[in-house]
Amino acid sequence: MKKISLLLFLIFSYVFGDVTLFKDKVSNGRCFLLKSNESGYVAFSAKRYKFFPTVLDNSHAYYALVPVNYYAKPHLDKLIAVTFENGQKRYKTFRVKIIDGKYKSEKLRVNPKKAHFSKEAKIRIAREYKEAQKIYNDITPNALWSKSFIFPLDTKITSPFGTKRLFNGSLKSYHSGTDFRAKMGTPIISANDGQVVLVKNRFFAGNSVLVNYGQGIYLGYFHMSHFLVKKGDFVKQGQVLGLSGATGRVTGPHLHLGAKVWGVQVDPIQLIHLLNQI
Numbered sequence: 001m002k003k004i005s006l007l008l009f010l011i012f013s014y015v016f017g018d019v020t021l022f023k024d025k026v027s028n029g030r031c032f033l034l035k036s037n038e039s040g041y042v043a044f045s046a047k048r049y050k051f052f053p054t055v056l057d058n059s060h061a062y063y064a065l066v067p068v069n070y071y072a073k074p075h076l077d078k079l080i081a082v083t084f085e086n087g088q089k090r091y092k093t094f095r096v097k098i099i100d101g102k103y104k105s106e107k108l109r110v111n112p113k114k115a116h117f118s119k120e121a122k123i124r125i126a127r128e129y130k131e132a133q134k135i136y137n138d139i140t141p142n143a144l145w146s147k148s149f150i151f152p153l154d155t156k157i158t159s160p161f162g163t164k165r166l167f168n169g170s171l172k173s174y175h176s177g178t179d180f181r182a183k184m185g186t187p188i189i190s191a192n193d194g195q196v197v198l199v200k201n202r203f204f205a206g207n208s209v210l211v212n213y214g215q216g217i218y219l220g221y222f223h224m225s226h227f228l229v230k231k232g233d234f235v236k237q238g239q240v241l242g243l244s245g246a247t248g249r250v251t252g253p254h255l256h257l258g259a260k261v262w263g264v265q266v267d268p269i270q271l272i273h274l275l276n277q278i
Helices: 002-012 119-136 268-275
Strands: 014-016 019-021 025-027 031-034 040-044 047-050 062-067 075-087 086-098 105-108 156-161 166-167 171-174 177-181 187-189 194-202 208-214 217-227 241-246 254-261
Touching: 002 019, 019 075, 019 086, 019 241, 031 040, 031 075, 031 268, 040 062, 047 062, 119 208, 194 217, 208 241, 217 268, 254 268
Parallel strands: 025 086, 105 166
Antiparallel strands: 014 019, 019 031, 031 062, 040 047, 040 075, 075 086, 156 177, 166 171, 177 254, 187 241, 194 208, 208 217, 217 241, 217 254
């Protein structure tokens, strides 16, 4: 199996000097993964993404995750890896392609109060968004985890990331995470070691737990019925964060798993697969 994985890596990765790009095509809402033997950063779309020390991969010293916004249109672009060797900058340019994720569409019926917003609701939504973005943009330089990520539930995925949504025939949105089947009161576990940075009831996400895993990586566990952690707690992989529920804008009980990298919403399933390679 390891030989097969190595072969696939060589087929689907692009090596330029001491920097490796895993894939040169990524759909909107997902991440590019690069590895390097030197520290530095990756420049993409007028932003910089730092190379952090790898956690699981002993063959490389550093990695960088570069998130692509969900609303990015298909286009050709470039990643510029800037590394430092003996105090000198080295530049590696990779030509990349942003492709259409071809996400499906669905129609949902929810409580009218969750589809048509009052003035008070709009103020609350804006306040909660600002609060969350401040958290997501706080980059902890060290990884808080040291083992492969696991999923918070071992159940069927009922709604994947990126699905285009029409609520009550009018409100347009997209599914910003992955839904796992969970009857009311199912224990929800942390995907890895990390620190709880928010425990709160929110308009859309209902009872929410946000966990910081370090190096710009956050996972959100939403729609819970009951909390079993508090803000500031350091949690271990597999620790129960709370119980599943149907709080917030939902059609029934389930777990919604959300993911942010460098403050950008991304596909949590693809992210976990990438994290388990670094």
